[in-house]
Amino acid sequence: MSIRNRTPLFALVAIVGSALAAPVMAQDATAQAQAQQAQQSAAQAQDAAADASASAAEASAAAQGGQSWASVDTDGDGSISKTEATANAGLAQVFDQADADKDGKLTVEEYRAFAATQQK
Structure with missing residues (x-):
């Protein structure tokens, strides 16, 4: 080629x-x-x-x-005050026990810790 x-x-x-x-x-x-x-x-x-x-x-x-946490937390600050807790009778009854640091605000962590101690 x-x-x-x-x-x-x-x-x-x-x-x-x-x-x-x-x-x-x-x-x-x-x-x-x-x-x-x-x-x-x-x-x-x-x-x-x-x-x-x-x-x-x-x-x-x-x-x-x-009620959900958000529905009780009416001011949307992530924690529930004693006034907000009155919307839920059960929460209002245990608020002082669950508020571990006694600052008048219940955080998700405080509530979870309280609930865990109650289930034992």
Whole structure:
């Protein structure tokens, strides 16, 4: 085979290789887009599940006649004052016992500690 015959052959191989590589690259881009969409869908599903779980917990507390911490904490400062505790008769009765540092505010940690001692 002469040099003249090889040059068109190399060009033909390069063109065919390029033509075959283009669909492969397009498939990679499509696969990446699909993977990104799947990740976004999974993140949205997790957010929806968290929202549903929180709503279910609040609905369960309301159905059982209970109150959530947030519903008793009317000023939203993260702790319950003695005045706020009057909204829940059971909490008002044990407020002084549960308020470990006697600062007039019941924190989540203080209440959990008190509840743990009562369950023993």
